[in-house]
Amino acid sequence: MGPKGRAKCPCCDPEQGPWAASHDPRWEHHRLRCLCGRVLGQDHVDGQILGQLRPLTEEEEAEEAGATLPMGPVFPGMGSEELRLASFYDWPPTAGVQPEALAAAGFFHTGQQDKVRCFFCYGGLQSWECGDDPWTEHAKWFPRCQFLLQSKGRGFVRSVQEAYSPLFGSWDQWEEPEDAAPTAPSAPVHGAPELLTYRGEVQPEGTREPGAEDLQEQLRRLQEERRCKVCLDRATSIVFVPCGHLVCAECAPSLQLCPICRAAIHSRVRTFLS
Known part of the structure; x- marks a missing residue:
């Protein structure tokens, strides 16, 4: 704890504060740096990741239930599955996953390559391959999404978390500030299984991922068309x-x-x- 009630993580170095009684440290940590090893349940020794992602225990689930998490969708304009499906009008024909499956799992197309986002948690994925299941990928990368939990249940999310090995990166889980530095993926542990699909990306200079205003405009354009x-x-x-x-x-x-x-x-x- 530093001056004026501010605190800093020793792994990823974000600083947060001042703190209020309603603040939950783990949620604030997740919001600031969703790929921090401590948030992902990983231990760091000399820069090597030694821990692994693991499903929540019953005690942790009960504790999570009392945490202050966003209860409403981040992008309610795409709450309709019909509108999400309509956003795939320019979906790449070579993409390995059908738009119907992605829309049903809560994703809409951002208009860039094969990038999609969940309308509820705003988690983003890309680099889809043939055989990828959108619900499984949703549960693998964003297990605390309330739309996912309400649609598939905690049992499904737990089974996915138990089935897959550690995840070392994603396009992003929650919207990062525009001036935030790109988060590079951590190196996997020697001998650990490789990720099925790495979804990390560093944006080329001069490009940016569309924000809420851009997506609202895309939604308006789709309705107009x-x-x-x-x-x-x-x-x-x-x-x-x-x-x-x-x-x-x-x-x-x-x-x-x-x-x-x-x-x-x-x-x-x-x-x-x-």
Whole structure:
């Protein structure tokens, strides 16, 4: 404990304070440096990680239940699975996981490569490979996400934590300040199993990961794209052949030319945008 009630972790060096009676040291530590070895349950000796991630014991779970954790979603605008799925409109075709599975597990596409985020805990993952299960990855990297726990239960999260070896990095678990230095992954213990997929990344200079305002704009744009360009009210559900433009079911029957490109309409096909 330092001056003015401030405290510092000897491993990752973040300083926090002043403290209030309602503050939980472990949660504040997790918020400031989610990849700190002490937060992850790892011991540091001469820079080598000796500990391993382990599932919570019953006593720890009971203690965690009393901790002050965020009870609401970080990005409520993506609380609808339908809107999360719509965010994958430019999902890379070579990505190894289907958008439906990611959206069901709480993730939405950020618009950058194959990066996704959970709408509730805002945890981010990337570098997906064929065979990856979004729910399993969610439980592996962000086991305290309340959406995950409510959807799959503590038993599922515990089984995933027990099944996988130590994790030494992730894209990020909680939003870091923009001026925070990138966290490099720790070196694995000699002989320890390799990670199935390393999801760490150092942002190239001049680029930044979209924040909440960018994602709100993306959500607004998605909603605008799905709105009928004729009545500007209802959602599109009819696609014109051959041009491929869409209008709502109420406006489509009266049109002979596409209102967007003025091409002749040969046929109309009902589509379901989930």
